[in-house]
Amino acid sequence: MTSTGHIDPRGPRFGAAITSVLSLIAFVLSLEEARLAYITVVVLGILFAWSIISPGTHPYSLVFKKFVRPSLKPPKELEDPRPPRFAQQVGLSFALLGIVGGLFSPVLVSVAAAFIFLASFLNAYFGLCLGCQMYLVIRRLGIIR
Amino acid sequence: MTIGLTLALVAVSLLTGVAYKLFHGRGHRVLGAALVDLAKLKVHKNGDPVTEFGAKATLVLFSTKYCGQCPAVRRALAKLAHRHGSLLFIEADITDRLDLAAHFNITQTPTIFVLNHRGEIRYRVGGTPKTNTIETELAKLGAL
Numbered sequence: 217m218t219s220t221g222h223i224d225p226r227g228p229r230f231g232a233a234i235t236s237v238l239s240l241i242a243f244v245l246s247l248e249e250a251r252l253a254y255i256t257v258v259v260l261g262i263l264f265a266w267s268i269i270s271p272g273t274h275p276y277s278l279v280f281k282k283f284v285r286p287s288l289k290p291p292k293e294l295e296d297p298r299p300p301r302f303a304q305q306v307g308l309s310f311a312l313l314g315i316v317g318g319l320f321s322p323v324l325v326s327v328a329a330a331f332i333f334l335a336s337f338l339n340a341y342f343g344l345c346l347g348c349q350m351y352l353v354i355r356r357l358g359i360i361r
Numbered sequence: 362m363t364i365g366l367t368l369a370l371v372a373v374s375l376l377t378g379v380a381y382k383l384f385h386g387r388g389h390r391v392l393g394a395a396l397v398d399l400a401k402l403k404v405h406k407n408g409d410p411v412t413e414f415g416a417k418a419t420l421v422l423f424s425t426k427y428c429g430q431c432p433a434v435r436r437a438l439a440k441l442a443h444r445h446g447s448l449l450f451i452e453a454d455i456t457d458r459l460d461l462a463a464h465f466n467i468t469q470t471p472t473i474f475v476l477n478h479r480g481e482i483r484y485r486v487g488g489t490p491k492t493n494t495i496e497t498e499l500a501k502l503g504a505l
């Protein structure tokens with residue numbers, strides 16, 4: 217199989233597991249300690265942006281390659297990076313909702329954290345990548361090419 | 362309040378995941394006699410355009426270049442067709458054919474259609490089919 221640029225699909229799922237923990241923390245904090253919640257959502261936003269701009273140097277990716285992948289069997293299939301990257305963009309847009317909206321209404325920080333948790337949780341533990349599922353539909357609608 | 366909302370969020374996520382596992386790849390019967398037009402589908406097999414359906418049944422796999430689960434599904438379906446002579450397996454790559462995706466209302470890849478000998482869609486599965494769903498439908502059409 218030609219694997220130019222293709223990725224181990226367990227990489228994004230590993231990242232999603234960490235994101236799900238961070239976003240759940242952000243959600244809990246958003247109900248108790250607004251300042252800390254805001255900082256956590258900013259961190260999530262930076263991590264999403266990083267994975268879009270330079271996935272190879274992303275801390276999740278480095279940890280996965282160095283510590284996780286060596287103890288796993290070789291992947292059955294490699295995956296095209298486009299859908300997961302698109303999913304990261306969806307994640308980023310929710311983080312931005314929290315970052316920008318949070319300046320006006322703290323509820324939006326909770327909403328953003330909740331959506332990021334839902335999406336990353338489903339991806340990490342059920343293998344359902346909501347952003348990837350949306351990819352074909354959104355292309356059909358002509359929003360992206 | 363905090364604990365209640367957090368538990369609610371986790372519960373909703375968990376239920377969504379369980380529902381996904383239960384229903385994903387399950388497929389459903391297609392009522393009516395929607396036909397697949399091979400002239401419009403324009404698929405090739407071994408370099409030649411496909412102009413005839415399988416004697417008993419045809420499997421159509423809609424895939425995209427970026428679809429992660431498609432190669433495994435392709436291998437499984439090709440193996441089935443290889444074993445059963447009255448079954449034809451074809452694949453339509455819809456990466457650049459969004460008109461096809463719109464026409465058949467395909468929202469995810471892989472999507473698999475089971476056609477009868479006349480090319481009518483009898484069954485469709487969105488996602489990776491659960492074990493034996495495709496075989497069961499093919500058996501109904503006498504293709505196994």
